[in-house]
Amino acid sequence: MEKSILLLFTLLNLLFVRLDGRSVLMPKFLPAKISSQHTSGQSAELAYNGNTDGHYVDAAQCVLNSGSDTVPWWMLDLLQSYRIAGVNVWNRLDSTDEVRFTQISLGISSDAAAWSSFSENLFKRCFYFTGAPTDATNPISLTCPSPVVGRYLALYKNRTGLTAITQAYFNFCEVDVYVAVPDNEVANAIQPSYSMTSISLIAALTQMRSDIECLLRCSQLTNCLFVLFRTATLECWLFQSTVIPSSFAAVAGNADAKLLALYNN
Structure with a gap:
């Protein structure tokens, strides 16, 4: 039995991941809000859909407020509390309007x-950005001095002293949120509470930006033990077992496939 399991792990390129307190990228498509919209239908979720294009006019993938807010803001609901390490903000690149992203606070609640x-x-507030961003500084990193626990994240602008009329606007194109994962959340071990023979597939996800994001999705589910991730297609499958269904053998056999194990103390 042990030999069979070892062989299976070898064939499927099993990787046990230990994060050692590093930050991992949060999944996309979470609820978002903005103080106002410059154009009707321009939802706050445009800044959290994985599109870092940076072209507001052509791609319509950036958020922009109406210009009348005393304190322009954008908020994200992470759906549960995390130790938030910081964000990367992908700024607008299709004009000189990247300079609007200044005097920006990153707040956690x-x-x-x-x-x-x-x-x-x-x-x-865990970070206050006062720089003069350029295309070369994209994305802009806002990193908390130490992780802050919270469920809600906000970017908000201080307009004090910004006299140019264009500085009434608050725009950017994408936000990447990073959370700090303690050592004991992901390690090179197997959860003992699950059967070695169960082959249940929990979920199939697409547009995962990394194997770590795929693994993070697994960590949010109490019954998830393993994930199968393909770097070529950014597909992610979540399992509650150390043995995947035979129907996934062909997928797991691809050179870009990784089988990752999650462990919770």
């Missing part, structure tokens, strides 16, 4: 009231 009605006082 655990208060549900923050999601209902934005208030700076409900967020703990």
Whole structure:
């Protein structure tokens, strides 16, 4: 039995991942809000859909407020609390309007009231960006000095001293959120509470940006033990077993396929 398991692990390129406190990328397509919209139908989710194009006019993939907000803001609901390490912000690249992204705070909150009605006082500011961004500095990294626990994340602009009329606007094109994962969340071991013979597929996901993002999705489910990820197609399958269904043998046999194991203490 042990020999068979070892052989299976070898054939499927099994990788046990240990993160050692590193930051991992959060999944996309989470609920988002913005203080106002410059154009009707220009939803806040455009800044959290994985598209880093940077062209507001041509691609219509960036967010832009109306220009009338006293404090322009954009908020994201992570659906549960995480130790948030920081964000990368992909700025606008199709004009000189990248300079609008300045005097920006990154705030974290655990208060549900923050999601209902934005208030700076409900967020703990962990970074304040005052630079003059250029195309060469894209994406812009906003990293907290130490991880901050919270469910809600906000970017908000301080307009004080910004006299140019264009500085009333708040625009950017994509946000990547990174959370800090403690050592004991992912390790080179197998969860003992699951059967070695179960072959149930939990979910099939697409547009995963990395194997770590795929693994993070697994960590959010109490019954997920393994993931199968393909780097060529960015597909991710979640399993509650150390043995995957035979129907996935061909997928797992690809050179770009990785089988990753999750372990929770």
